[in-house]
Amino acid sequence: MSDILVVKLGGTTIADQRQVLDDVARVSRRRPVVLVHGGGKRITEWLDRLGVETRFEGGLRVTDQASLEVAAAVLRGVVNSELVSGLRDLGVDAVGLSGVDGGMLVAERVEGMGLVARVVDLRRDLLDSLLVGGQVPVVAPLARDEHGIVCNVNADDATAGIAVGLGARQTVFMTDVDGIRGEDGERIASITTAEAERLIEAGVIAGGMIPKVRAALAAVSTDAAEAIIADGSADEALTRAIADPSFGTHVRRAAGVAGVA
Numbered sequence: 727m728s729d730i731l732v733v734k735l736g737g738t739t740i741a742d743q744r745q746v747l748d749d750v751a752r753v754s755r756r757r758p759v760v761l762v763h764g765g766g767k768r769i770t771e772w773l774d775r776l777g778v779e780t781r782f783e784g785g786l787r788v789t790d791q792a793s794l795e796v797a798a799a800v801l802r803g804v805v806n807s808e809l810v811s812g813l814r815d816l817g818v819d820a821v822g823l824s825g826v827d828g829g830m831l832v833a834e835r836v837e838g839m840g841l842v843a844r845v846v847d848l849r850r851d852l853l854d855s856l857l858v859g860g861q862v863p864v865v866a867p868l869a870r871d872e873h874g875i876v877c878n879v880n881a882d883d884a885t886a887g888i889a890v891g892l893g894a895r896q897t898v899f900m901t902d903v904d905g906i907r908g909e910d911g912e913r914i915a916s917i918t919t920a921e922a923e924r925l926i927e928a929g930v931i932a933g934g935m936i937p938k939v940r941a942a943l944a945a946v947s948t949d950a951a952e953a954i955i956a957d958g959s960a961d962e963a964l965t966r967a968i969a970d971p972s973f974g975t976h977v978r979r980a981a982g983v984a985g986v987a
């Protein structure tokens with residue numbers, strides 16, 4: 727297991743980047759970091775601004791060609807460039823790319839959602855060459871499907887695919903809540919895969935937290951791996967997420983007992 731850290735920026739973290747980028751910059755000086763981002767509210771803002779009509783099914787936006795073009799332009803052009811530029815301001819050798827570049831994310835179309843695909847494999851060569859060179863890849867969640875058509879992928883799903891493909895030791899999902907909340911509404915400090923599945927079944931984990939928790943579960947592909955869901959707007963959120971077991975929700979494969987293998 728490598729010391730690679732995969733970080734996903736979502737929600738308000740993308741709108742208010744300064745603090746979290748400082749933190750990413752600090753951590754990336756000590757270990758290899760791959761940054762993955764979503765679009766936050768920016769895609770919706772641009773769809774409204776451009777007057778692109780979209781259709782919803784079961785509460786989810788169906789991505790047609792017009793909305794895919796807007797999503798791709800905003801993710802790769804606006805959000806990705808901003809993050810790369812912000813990191814470069816901090817002296818980080820950041821490189822922007824999407825899952826299309828280098829054929830990095832291998833994806834398959836999801837039935838019924840339009841131009842949306844899910845990640846099935848990672849071709850890691852491009853990421854490896856960047857990481858070996860001390861660069862920080864910043865990845866927009868786009869990928870070619872099995873027919874070679876560019877599709878949107880859920881950013882949490884892209885993060886899990888990259889984490890598993892790289893054998894990352896830690897994966898941090900920066901979001902707008904302090905972690906997974908349980909039945910009582912309180913943050914759960916540590917959760918195993920079985921308990922997380924139970925909370926999804928029970929409807930306690932809902933909305934955007936479902937793909938995030940599923941991605942966190944996928945990212946902990948070995949007993950040594952850990953995924954953390956944490957509030958990206960907190961002070962030194964990334965530093966604390968990777969080092970402090972009481973910050974955010976830590977997702978592990980099995981209930982670990984200290985000192986017992």
Ligand SMILES: Nc1ncnc2c1ncn2[C@@H]1O[C@H](COP(=O)(O)OP(=O)(O)O)[C@@H](O)[C@H]1O
Pocket residue numbers: 735736737738764766900901902903905906907908930931932933934935936938
């Ligand atoms: N059990 C839960 N614990 C915490 N958040 C939850 C839970 N169930 C649903 N959510 C919702 O999930 C949201 C985070 O997902 P999402 O909005 O997709 O964020 P991101 O932009 O980081 O992907 C939270 O803001 C919260 O409203």
Ligand SMILES: [Mg+2]
Pocket residue numbers: 736764934
């Ligand atoms: Mg989300």
